Amino acid sequence: MFDPATQQEADAPELGRVARDVLGESPRGPWSHVPDEVWNDWRWQQRHRLRTAADLERVVRLTDDERAAIAATGDQFRMAITPYYAALMDPDDPRCPVRMQAVPVLAELDVAATDLADPLGEEAYMPVPGITHRYPDRVLYYVTHNCPVYCRHCTRKRKVSDPTSAANHGQLDQGLAYIAAHPEVRDVLVSGGDPLTLSDDRLDALLGALREIPHVEVVRLCTRNPVTLPQRFTEALVTRLARHQPLFVHTHFNHPRECTPEAARCLRLLADHGVNVANQMVLLRGVNDDPAAVKALNHWLLRQRCRPYYIFQADLAQGISHFRAPLQSGLAILQALRGHTSGMAVPHYVIDAPGGGGKIPLVPEYVERWDEDKVVFRNYLGELYEYPTR
Template sequence: MSLETSYKASLQKVHQSFSLNWFIQLKNRISDYHKLIREINLTIEEQRGLLHTKFKFAVTNYLLSIIDKNDPNCPIRKQFIPTINEIKILPEELTTQKIQSDNKKNNPFLPPEVIHFYPDRITILLTNRCAAYCRFCSFKNFVGKEEYEITNNEFQFVLRYLKQHQEINHVILSGGDPLTLSDEKLEYILKHLRQISHIFVIRIETRIPIVLPQRITSKLCNILKKYQPIYLNIMVNHPKELNSYTEYVCHQLCENGIVLSSNTVLLKGINDKVQILTELFNKLLRLRIRPYQLLQCDIVEGTSHFRTPFSVGVKIIRQLRSQISWFAIPNLVVHTTEMSKSIVEPSTIISKTRNSVIIKDFNDNIFVYPEIKL
């Protein structure tokens, strides 16, 4: 059976209310407790989480179709349905939020949609809208606000900043999820970025192939193809997220010359076992997706139940190196509470105590990373 035939066969199994029109699915996301409880057998912990969380909640009908409605331990369900654990806020999580805010204030000439931590690259937050909201999101406070997308006038200020900083050669489009923007808005953005000669890498951070694969239309593929090279970095955290839908859309993207890579967040009770990540990274390679980063779950509000001890990721990478091709092994990466970044390897770990890990970032700055307590 061909990939396309398999894809079409799978479509027939989906519930009749499943809409193939991506925009309708996006518009009709399930975003409140009363609708969700009619679709899923929610636990008491999930019901309390949905009723009391201050962070935005939404899932697509597609995502709902691949969640196990009767198993609260479903690895997809645990990523998107809040529980009462989300209400627990640790002191270091509030500190991280303050540092993110302070970093913006330190550069008064930086457009509000831009993050410029590293000399040669910037991140542009094009929207705070996602097709579905991960409970461990690094930008929970940004995506939790009223839906927003960058206007053409605002983007012109970003372009002006880029033209003034010729040391920047790498632009990361993020959000929210950039692929929730219309085709017309995406083309406007890509067209103008490609007109800046010193920008040669355009990378799009997305979850769309996992949560709303219908968004990957032939029209979108043609737009991305027109402005190559385009790098699409897909967040995928568990092998169950990869099925005939994602296989088909990733095949379409690759056939149109889009380079695919992946980010995976290390999540307690979801993918913190070497067997799960071995299966995931091998599956990704078969789909022509290069595993790029295994991310230590960021220290953001209401995520302590997702975070693993620092040593878990180190051990998993060491085990992976003895079990699978190194081509399938991503870099283990941690963001410090100061929002710097470090690839975790022996040379970056200075020391460890019961309560913290001392690490170096890419500039050899020393940081204290708070250890999660079991």
Template sequence: MSVTPTKPDGDLVQLEIRGRSTEANRRAASGDPRPVQHILDRFPSGGRGRPWVDVPDEDWNDWRWQQRNRVTTLEELEKVIDLTEEERNAFEESHARFHMAITPYYASLMDPEDPNCPIRLQSVPKMGELLVLPTDLEDPLAEERDMPVPGITHRYPDRVLFYITHNCPVYCRHCTRKRKVSDPSSAAAKKQIEDGLAYIEAHPEIRDVVISGGDPLSLSDERLDYILGRLRAIPHIEIFRLGTRNLVTLPQRITDDFVYMLRKHHPVYVNTHFNHPKELTEEAFEACRKLADAGCVLGNQMVLLKGVNDDPKIVKELNHKLLMARVRPYYIYQCDLSQGISHFRTSVEKGLEIIEALRGHTSGLAVPHYVIDAPGGGGKIPMLPSYVVRRDGKQIVLRNYQFKEFVYEEP
């Protein structure tokens, strides 16, 4: 079988694969899903919750409609799920500290009868949010300390975090930036963004910009196009990364127009934040497909959360589904020492147990890096099970995933 270029179509070159039928080539070029239907079958539709069964498709599939109709009050939430007394009390007592907002799409993924539903645990306030331990920190990663200008964290030599908004379609209950996210007074003003761009322009050692927030996709296509265009015009910027949870909580945001805009600014990396297999729906799969087809490189950053994904079987299923959606499992984060999220924290031993259960038992592509983002601004520190049993001169005794020992001889 060989590949030869055929007639150009705009900026793309179509390829005809010899040895395959014309019909097969047509389906492959057009993105016809039939060749991978058995994959698509593993991604069920998210469906619609009780209040939205009669909403027209035109509205439901409009990300702006989803934003306008977010669940933000106790009365609205009671129409979606059967609230427990704890959830009701937690909402009333925590709302002033950290607002609640859930898109209709993401709310529809919640089990209305199960308070331990993994989607519900991430979205609906719990009494644990009111508990602040002596070890908890308002800014656990010292992002403000390493902030030379508002909106820029410059910790590592060649890269920066660039916060362009503090809004999100869904306010995750385990958010590490609760000090800012959901607070309208902390929104990034136009001057702050311009000052951030000026700082990046003035520092030629910066080659990588992580665009974060909040969720940067909360901004309009036009605003994002402007910011990305400014960054792409800086000669020393090689790549930038968009950190977004919209693929999880608002996949309707990944429109054809948005994807067309992104293609102008390659190379573009997109890091998303799926925490549970239930979040990988047909709609999420389609959002991932659009970005991957447009040439974006997709990675996933999972946070290890007690009761949500602290189980090797769940993490393995999540990572297998991510790979089918062309998303590389990138990081598993140990839950930070942020205030009001201690009820989500697992032991580090649990994280190591999960990595141990993945390594060797599934393909390396499905094994992410397990890291602790060190309190006080120490940066990401990898956590690994020990596979070196001992060193004896030039001999290194190793163990594999089956706990069998092997000797490697150094020169």
């Protein structure tokens, strides 16, 4: 478990690296000759995504396991990596946190006995194709199955990256009609895949159509583009997005190595246009099951005006069991944050109950014991305090 005495020391190298990332230039790997205006063109990044082992070998020295996995997993869950995200990888270290999130390994072929095809019961709560209506007042609205980078830990592996299952115009209209016909829906999470793979015009039209539904109060855009393709957020796009307020962006940074000047520019651009951005980190073994890394990440996010919102326990999706960290790791991270840094840097740690039970918060134990007249608590330093029960 977390030891407060060693916290300061453990933070130092990670914080130093984040400071360098934010102040310095992002690495460009084999694309150092590419002019800035080309590198920062999201269409160029999309067109030049790495899809094969040969592509990737220009950037990293692949292990035998990675090479075999790229061949073996392609039919189930494709590989695609933007040059921007690939250049963040350590070319020599297969345990690099960016590399682990984007490059397949053979462990993805293992299906644990507890794995589920649809871990969050999203299909079970699907009244029409492309809508999950699980909670009373909000829906998930899937608008695409494409993403700039296919994250190896994706919870929707069963659909994402499969072009045959993508939403067509008819399905999108059916989703809008469902939302319009259900006045209890006041909050719509536009998700996928990554909705930012739609064109500016389609996104604008979609958000405009949602805004025309009187009972839709809040729209949330769930996107990992700030992490994997921050160039996608151009001034022109963000200006159009900001017309659909109240609009919230939920993104998914997992490690300080993803905290680059480009990502900072993207988050600040959204904040400058009045778009609230929140981060939903997924706890991943070997990637970010480390209090110092999470603390550094959250501090960086706050500096860009992005709120650390959730830490998700990895769900029971098939082929991601190698990423699942024990629950004690998540609790140790929370314990390392609470009291040791500002409350704004402490997200909710939740487990999305298998089968569609919804989010259940997990919190470290601070109550030492309940007596008849008092409760004895333990504070963040492990010191005991009493409070009367009445």
